[in-house]
Amino acid sequence: MSKLIEVKNVSLKSDTNTRVRDINISINIGDHIALVGKSGSGKTTLLNIINGSLRPTTGEVTLNGKDIRECSDNKMRKIGSLWQDLRLIEELTVGQNINCGALGRRSFGWAIANLFGLIEHRECLKCLNAVGLSNNIVNMNIEKLSSGQKKRVAIARLLRQECDLIVADEPFSNLDPTLITTILKILLREQIDKSLSSAQSCIVSLHRPELIDKFNRVIGLKDGRIVVDSDSLSVSKGEISNLYC
Numbered sequence: 001m002s003k004l005i006e007v008k009n010v011s012l013k014s015d016t017n018t019r020v021r022d023i024n025i026s027i028n029i030g031d032h033i034a035l036v037g038k039s040g041s042g043k044t045t046l047l048n049i050i051n052g053s054l055r056p057t058t059g060e061v062t063l064n065g066k067d068i069r070e071c072s073d074n075k076m077r078k079i080g081s082l083w084q085d086l087r088l089i090e091e092l093t094v095g096q097n098i099n100c101g102a103l104g105r106r107s108f109g110w111a112i113a114n115l116f117g118l119i120e121h122r123e124c125l126k127c128l129n130a131v132g133l134s135n136n137i138v139n140m141n142i143e144k145l146s147s148g149q150k151k152r153v154a155i156a157r158l159l160r161q162e163c164d165l166i167v168a169d170e171p172f173s174n175l176d177p178t179l180i181t182t183i184l185k186i187l188l189r190e191q192i193d194k195s196l197s198s199a200q201s202c203i204v205s206l207h208r209p210e211l212i213d214k215f216n217r218v219i220g221l222k223d224g225r226i227v228v229d230s231d232s233l234s235v236s237k238g239e240i241s242n243l244y245c
């Protein structure tokens with residue numbers, strides 16, 4: 001299997017605590033990973049180390065074999081993040097926000113044109129429709145959307161980014177069951193317009209152990225350490241409940 005990311009002997013210590021320690025993981029193309037563990041176990045810290053927004057104090061992370069500290073912005077664009085706070089730009093419309101996903105592949109002039117109005121309509125609408133939202137919200141301001149709609153716009157922006165790996169921090173929090181199913185299917189590429197080059201791999205933190213078996217792999221953290229890393233179908237209920245005690 002082809003390795004996309006390798007996390008090697010990674011720890012992150014702050015003055016007062018160790019947030020994650022001795023982490024070793026390989027993420028392969030096609031992996032759909034559920035990242036679980038109780039509050040404070042290190043899930044967000046690990047996701048932020050993988051997407052390069054946090055630097056570990058020891059160890060290294062590689063993307064396609066290269067240390068991510070040496071990867072260009074263009075290479076790092078292959079890792080797309082769904083942040084807990086979504087990081088949408090309130091001053092821009094839905095369509096302009098979605099287009100922001102393509103910024104890394106476009107020129108400075110293109111970025112300026114996107115600030116003045118919606119461009120590349122067709123590509124933008126394709127991503128909007130892929131997350132189950134209709135064309136008539138494309139010119140709406142972000143502040144007018146419900147929280148579930150905002151989350152889907154952030155996912156549409158990820159589709160526009162054409163990344164290889166999606167790193168998603170608690171994408172299912174505060175969503176109704178129908179929306180959880182919709183978003184899960186997009187992340188797992190079960191319900192996606194085949195002409196979109198959506199990510200083949202994902203690592204997703206969640207607080208819903210009942211969703212683990214939808215993923216093909218589960219990683220469990222306890223006190224900043226990996227204590228489970230296995231095929232999600234072979235992990236036992238005992239191993240999962242041990243994470244929460």
Ligand SMILES: Nc1ncnc2c1ncn2[C@@H]1O[C@H](COP(=O)(O)OP(=O)(O)OP(=O)(O)O)[C@@H](O)[C@H]1O
Pocket residue numbers: 014017018019037038039040041042043044045046
């Ligand atoms: N900015 C920070 N500086 C220092 N320590 C931090 C910081 N953010 C988090 N921590 C600590 O790092 C550890 C891991 O936190 P983290 O946010 O990664 O956990 P989590 O598993 O994502 O929790 P939750 O499920 O509540 O989101 C915790 O002990 C936490 O207190």
Ligand SMILES: [Mg+2]
Pocket residue numbers: 043044045169
């Ligand atoms: Mg967290």
